[in-house]
Amino acid sequence: MRRDLFTPDHEAFRELARDFIAKEVVPHYSDWEKAGQLPREVFHKLGSLGLLGVAIPEEYGGGGVADYRYNVVLQEEAARALVTLGTVRTQLDVILPYFLAYANHEQRERWFPGLATGSLLTAIAMTEPGTGSDLAGIRTTAVRDADHYLVNGAKTFITGGLLADLVIVVARTSTDPDDRRAGLTLLVVEDGMPGFTRGRTLEKIGIKAQDTVELAFDDVRVPVANRLGEEGAAFGYLGHNLPQERLTVAVGSVAQAAAALEATIAYVKERKAFGKPVASFQNTKFELAAVATEIEAAQAMLDRAVLALVAGDLSGPDAAKTKLFCTEMQARAVDRCLQLFGGYGYMQEQAIARLYTDARITRIYGGTSEVMKVIVAKSLGL
Structure with missing residues (x-):
């Protein structure tokens, strides 16, 4: 279904992000997984392209555009390439908002230029x-x-x-x-x-x-x-940023579920069982149709929540609902996709295996699914 979330500026940013990820991330990603970290040079390169400083004021070397949708684009493009930029996502979506909201003038002069260029990691x-x-x-x-x-x-x-x-x-x-x-x-x-x-x-x-x-x-x-x-005053500060933090988890969940679906569609068209492509079996069609439908529903909910966040009126309960639904959907979707790979889906060489193990944390960090249910229940007067 057509999405009304992004402007031409966001799509231009998407092309820049997609090109960067294809050239600078994908070829090296397996090495970074083995090392257990992203190298500092990745942040420097992201900073030189302006991908880290979009929300930082122009006087400190940033873009001066406080629009969360650019962060959404970066997550979506990483997922499309079957990689994650976890520490980049955390720096932009979880940590930078605290600096933007609470740093005084002297602190901004000290830290913001380095945050924009990627020379200061957080x-x-x-x-x-x-x-x-x-x-x-x-x-x-x-x-x-x-x-x-x-x-x-x-x-x-x-x-x-x-x-x-x-x-x-x-x-x-x-x-x-x-x-x-x-x-x-x-x-x-x-x-x-x-x-x-x-x-x-x-x-x-x-x-x-x-x-x-x-x-x-x-x-x-x-x-x-x-x-x-x-x-x-920190508890209030933490609570103020929690809706964005939880929405960030939901963004990754939907994007990674969509990536799992695309990878699975490609696989079942090529893989044969009993002399026929796996895609030709009714079970395969029904499973992937159900997955596609769940992803579409989650995407619609998520896009609405993103627009609410950009407008400054995403409530805590609505962020909790979005995280709960999207992360639980991701778990179901990726599990069903992996099943269609058969034994190959359990092998680390297949991207679906990484998508499966990566997905497990989304129902835990940023507040567990159980905590999300408590928040939603309270909003219902229960």
Whole structure:
């Protein structure tokens, strides 16, 4: 069905992104999966083409266009090429919004040019061992000491943490027994600060080219000048960006499900069983027809949510509904597609195997499907 989401400018951006991914990503992707990370030079190249700085103000070397649809295009084109740009997606869709919303003038002058060129890489450190989605339970502390904070604690499952130059750390600066959400603050820890160490790189079942690490903070002295926004206001900041973060997961889910469908259609037309193309069997036709229909429904829901986000009125419950539906659809769609590959679908050499393992995380990060159901239920007055 025809989509009304994009303008000619978005489509021109799409051509640039598609060309970059074909030339600079696809030929090297298997090596990056083995290495467990994207090389820094990829970010430099993306920055030189203006693909990282679209939303950054022009005075800092960016494009000055705060339009989330450009981020959607980049995800869609990566999925179309059967790759993922996880750390790029996290930097643009999850982390950059905090800098754009809460960095003061001095911080913008310090950091924005490097963010636009790709010379400064970022991560956000929220999750801690034992806390999971319970951000109010964060135990990493930041104690004010004159013009610095002393940060102590540990974080885990940190995407992009291996190469990050700037890590936004969610830390507790005060405790209120009557309000667990109060007292959280965003502090930017810089690479090389004494006491800041990176632990082991975690081995995942999917998204292999995206590094995920543990971080530790032992009396790290962070200047007050590195605080984003007001002290104690972080929980509200985190909640403000959650709809976009969750929508970002949904964008990838729909795009990757569509890529799985296209790869499967091509495969069943070529693969023969009992002397006939697998595509000729009624079961194959019915399965792929059902998958195509589910993807179409998810795409319509997603596009509507994207337009709401761009307009500034995507609610938390609507973002939760979109993430829930799109990620659960992705799981069903990719599983049914892999089944049509038979034993070959279980082999790592087939892209469908990677799509299958990559898909599993989408129902977990950004808030689990169960958390999404809780949010939706609350919006129903339940």
